[in-house]
Amino acid sequence: DVLRAARRGRLRFTGGNCNGICSVSTSLHALLSPVRPRLGDVAFVSQGGSPGVVTMGLTWKYGVGLSRYTNLGDEMDVKVHEVMEYYINDPRTRVVAAYLESVRDGRMLMETARRGVLKKPIVVYKSGVTEAGRRAAEAHVGALAGSEEVFNAVTKQTGMVRARTVEQLMGIAAAFSTQPLPKGRKVGIVTVGGGWGVVVADALGVGGGELVELTEEEVEYLNRFLPPHWSRQNPVDTTDGAFDPEVLVKCTETLIRKEEVDGVIVVGVGIIEAFVNLMVKDEDLRELGVQSEVNIAERIVKLRDRYQKPVLAATIYAERDSRVVEALKEMGMPVYDSPHTVASAFLAMAEYHDHVERIKRPYKPL
Amino acid sequence: DVLRAARRGRLRFTGGNCNGICSVSTSLHALLSPVRPRLGDVAFVSQGGSPGVVTMGLTWKYGVGLSRYTNLGDEMDVKVHEVMEYYINDPRTRVVAAYLESVRDGRMLMETARRGVLKKPIVVYKSGVTEAGRRAAEAHVGALAGSEEVFNAVTKQTGMVRARTVEQLMGIAAAFSTQPLPKGRKVGIVTVGGGWGVVVADALGVGGGELVELTEEEVEYLNRFLPPHWSRQNPVDTTDGAFDPEVLVKCTETLIRKEEVDGVIVVGVGIIEAFVNLMVKDEDLRELGVQSEVNIAERIVKLRDRYQKPVLAATIYAERDSRVVEALKEMGMPVYDSPHTVASAFLAMAEYHDHVERIKRPYKPL
Incomplete structure (x- = not known):
């Protein structure tokens, strides 16, 4: 199958069931999307293709740009924590943003995020947190989505910032990308x-x-x-x-x-x-x-x-x-x-x- | 003063401190706003001028129109429940939408709303429900804003539908204005x-x-x-x-x-x-x-x-x-x-x- 063939050729890949990747800063657009993102320093990883496209539209709305975009689809090979790790060490990236539906290797994601937030803010929108959403997510990328309570604990422990809407995901990333941090509220x-x-x-x-x-x-x-x-x-x-x-x-x-x-x-x-x-x-x-x-x-x-x-x-x-x-x-x-x-x-x-x-x-x- | 002069002349008025009214269906625009609303059957009453302008912008976004708009400002004369009553009986209006900061005559508003919802849906966004918002509201239209708990009880008892964001206020009104009601969820x-x-x-x-x-x-x-x-x-x-x-x-x-x-x-x-x-x-x-x-x-x-x-x-x-x-x-x-x-x-x-x-x-x- 695809995975075995890739391993044999020492090739790693994202997907299947995804709409591609792009590296905005090097003008690589291997992407199925009617919208191209604005150029900037927010790196975005998505477990869904359509949230990726939505987010690219929002880059123009809020005036924030992307440095990288990766759509993982059903993660046959590359996993979300690996992309996150790459973004955290990427000199062109100041903020990491993620759209998550279902986490396959929760321990690795938490480890990566816990260390990562000390270098850069990580903003995350998690779907599949209600009964209706969970069922939809299982059909979509074929993995178990976690509950609201579990994911709340994950963000609290790791220091990832949780966006409550898709719009907030990009809106929050826009602030991190451009502003000095406030020392209080x-x-x-x-x-x-x-x-x-x-x-x-x-x-x-x-x-x-x-x-x-x-x-x-x-x-x-x-x-x-x-x-x-x-x-x-x-x-x-x-x-x-x-x-x-x-x-x-x-x-x-x-x-x-x-x-x-x-x-x-x-x-x-x-x-x-x-x-x-x-x-x-x-x-x-x-x-x-x-x-x-x-x-x-x-x-x-x-x-x-x-x-x-x-x-x-x-x-x-x-x-x-x-x-x-x-x-x-x-x-x-x-x-x-x-x-x-x-x-x-x-x-x-x-x-x-x-x-x-x-x-x-x-x-x-x- | 203004109020006494108006009473003497048997004239009623909205304001002070407001940006006007309009009757979209009769093309009356006595209004300070850079945006004109789309024509339709949602009647909107607002205790603030800027939320009124925001909402007019949203009519184009969601594709819903207004029949009437009234900005009350600090309600020297006409009160919000009176406008609501008028909208409820207005044949050009199918949905009533309201932006509220502080309710002066809560009992009358509740009575009007309780009877009103049996004729038409009433959608309401209430600001001034947190400590920060309350203080801001008191300076703005000079009345005490209620707490989150109180207003939640008010909507539950009256059957008014509560919008949680300004966008939802118009988004919900748009649905009521055009769709048959669902019988469940x-x-x-x-x-x-x-x-x-x-x-x-x-x-x-x-x-x-x-x-x-x-x-x-x-x-x-x-x-x-x-x-x-x-x-x-x-x-x-x-x-x-x-x-x-x-x-x-x-x-x-x-x-x-x-x-x-x-x-x-x-x-x-x-x-x-x-x-x-x-x-x-x-x-x-x-x-x-x-x-x-x-x-x-x-x-x-x-x-x-x-x-x-x-x-x-x-x-x-x-x-x-x-x-x-x-x-x-x-x-x-x-x-x-x-x-x-x-x-x-x-x-x-x-x-x-x-x-x-x-x-x-x-x-x-x-």
Whole structure:
């Protein structure tokens, strides 16, 4: 059979029942997929072909790229932990992402992951965790899928970060690929719309995220830039102040330089571009508006680099052809379309930071 | 002040601190939003302006339309239960959707909802349910937001359906707006990719969804159309059989006509169009391929109408300019981009069906 023939020729292979591999960084695409991934430093291993294709689509959405992709299918030869090991030692890869249905060699996977997370974050989406999903998985790649409880224990013990949706898998990988790690879960939120600030705060709260308080001095300072009806607390709701390009930068800076802030989420970038395109007839004027917002984006990215804290962007303008959003992605800022996904990305980074710190702490005898 | 002046003139108003209202069916747009909603029969009331704008964007994504939109802001005059009451009695509205942050008159809202759900489904997203979210909500519309537990009890008692994300709010409304209700949670899945079938099955399993079994006769029958390596069970994984236009229709029909099936989810529509656009140079041939898939879509919609069971479509091609996806939306089939959202939509319909049946059951004395 195929396996014996391969062994005889000292050839190793992925599959069967898979849609191929690709090495984005060397432009090798041995792949059955209508979508090609963006180039980047996330290496992705998948036990299913269609989740692989879905994920490649998501690389464009969030503005994150892949370095490698391997679809394992039913793992006649190469196993998932072997690919993971390769990714962990691959200099072109900064983040490892995995779609798992059923793990054949759990012990080896756990060993590989446990050591691996000390080098790079490993984000994993596991399907086949409910009765319905398990039955579907058994027919698909022909192996027993584990239960919800078992896999939860596996991620806790190894330090792999678990994504709860396929979208989160790539959304979380995007954050790891581009951001410094937060040292905790204290967040500053700047938003151009109060309601969306509440939704993001809630989504953070579900996973232990907290909002920092503004001092009186900070409120005074922001009063100088914001309209009188701004929120005067975190989330900093700029209301219509957002149409002044200076405002988003001042708000972000006020939050990120606070000692206790671990990271900032900016909600609504792209709003100037959207309104300008809608309401301004004159082309030069429109161009000026869009440029002013691209400039905001650049300055926000610089704040992240200066303070070495993560800054994530979320906006409802993420899915449309927005030059501001594209500029952010080009500068290495992932852009999220959903308040829930951006929150999960921040919390995942904090969780990984916690795990690594816990492991690295030297053993102290009593 | 504004309220007193309005009362004197017998004028009622929404706001303050809001972005307006619109009546899509009469083309009234008194609204500050860069996005206009699609026209349809979902009436939406929002306590926040930005969630309103987000939702209008989502109407295009899922292919569902709005009949009315009201942004209440801080509810100086008109309250959320009054708008809900109006929507419930509005002949242009089939589904009521609400974004809530903080409820001022809980008793009235519960009364309105309890009676309302017997006429129309009410889908609600509630923010401000965590500590972080609550604090943000208090600053935003200036009222106390309730806790997670309280609001869970409210939805259970009233029969309102709770959306867990902003995307689900519109995704669920889209299903109610277009589909017959499922009588239970037994699902048939047809998928062009095994992995995605597993993810959908899992997402259904989380909320009590079950997969029906295929009989030997049904497997035999499908053997005639599907390639030898198809899954031979539910989810029906067509593998590369999907490139034959007949296959998706035969699979859907086999599942939907089964007595015990309450609804069908079809995953991957748009795949022929995507591959044809990628690989076929000849324009006429390409047109032929796309047309063949539009034709599949039409026949699947007819199956839904004939059997009066819900059929939902999910595909990774939903976000790109796909003529097949647009055709489905035009025919009143919402199209989901995420396996998690499509599953939540199906489960929400089943939950609503359960509630209404329970209420309608006549009182039987012991």
